[in-house]
Amino acid sequence: MGTVPGPAMCQVVPDPPKNTTIVSAPSGEIAEGTRVTLTCMSEADPPVHTYTWIKKSGAVELKSGKENTLTFSKIHSEDSGEYLCRADNTIGHQNSPAVSIKVLYPPNNTTIVSDPSGEIPDGGNVTLTCMSEADCFHVSFSPDPPKNTRVVSDSSGEIIEGNNVTLTCMSEADPPVHTYTWIKKRGAVELESGKENTLTFRNVRSEDSGEYLCRAANRIGQQDSPAMFIKFSSMRHDQTILIAVLVGVVLSAVVGLFCIICRLRQSQQLATNNNKTSGEDSQDGNHGNNMQMNLNPNTTQPDAVYQSLNPNTMQPDPVYQTLNPYSHTN
Incomplete structure (x- = not known):
């Protein structure tokens, strides 16, 4: 096998x-x-x-x-x-x-x-130097639009349904990013837009799975991040196997218990039927004995009809006594 x-x-x-x-x-x-x-x-x-x-x-x-x-x-x-x-x-x-x-x-x-x-003689040469510590500010600069825009998840690997997940949009920009826009790629659905660079899912569901991207914008321009695929699973694979095994064990136990109960009921029904059959046989036997006693002339208590017709009884029937020519009564 x-x-x-x-x-x-x-x-x-x-x-x-x-x-x-x-x-x-x-x-x-x-x-x-x-x-x-x-x-x-x-x-x-x-x-x-x-x-x-x-x-x-x-x-x-x-x-x-x-x-x-x-x-x-x-x-x-x-x-x-x-x-x-x-x-x-x-x-x-x-x-x-x-x-x-x-x-x-x-x-x-x-x-x-x-x-x-120190003291300088009249007519001498002298040099004065202005010294200062500084890292100079640039009066002019070349602003840049957002670059290196990307999405980072605080949860890696398989994400289980019901957990909380936060996506963070990271971008380098000068001047700084003033607006972050979150987009679900399927259907191009805009989820939210504002100064917050995070998107949080609370009690995620499997239907939240999909590709997400963020758009970072400053006053110079904007840039979309590469899409990140997020999959929310209803249950881990090993948890699914464990539950399937437990369900199988429980179902087997229920079926076994049902079979035991059926066998007990069949045994009880058979015993009841046997008791009824024994009782009926006993009643039939008693009835036959009574009929035999009534019909048997050798019994101790003969039937009343037989006694009336039997001339050898101790107490003959009055009608028979009247008709008997050998009777002692005149």
């Missing part, structure tokens, strides 16, 4: 973080005093549990925790430098490429230096 092969089991292989990158907002040349946010993006399954921010100069660890952002509320010239982030999950970690931040600031520590210094 052959063996029926069982269903193939699907094993999910976990991965360490990959494609770890830093996005700066705003990007390009940054003026001192501007609010700057660096965002660490990484793909990992299981998800990243710790983001660590490091300033490359001096390998200074700035911040570590669940937050994937590093924010300078008012950036200063001394904040210039190269920054990287490290993404960690339970499988491993990955460092991002370093991002260079250059802060422009107005002149400061302005001084005049005399050469020669």
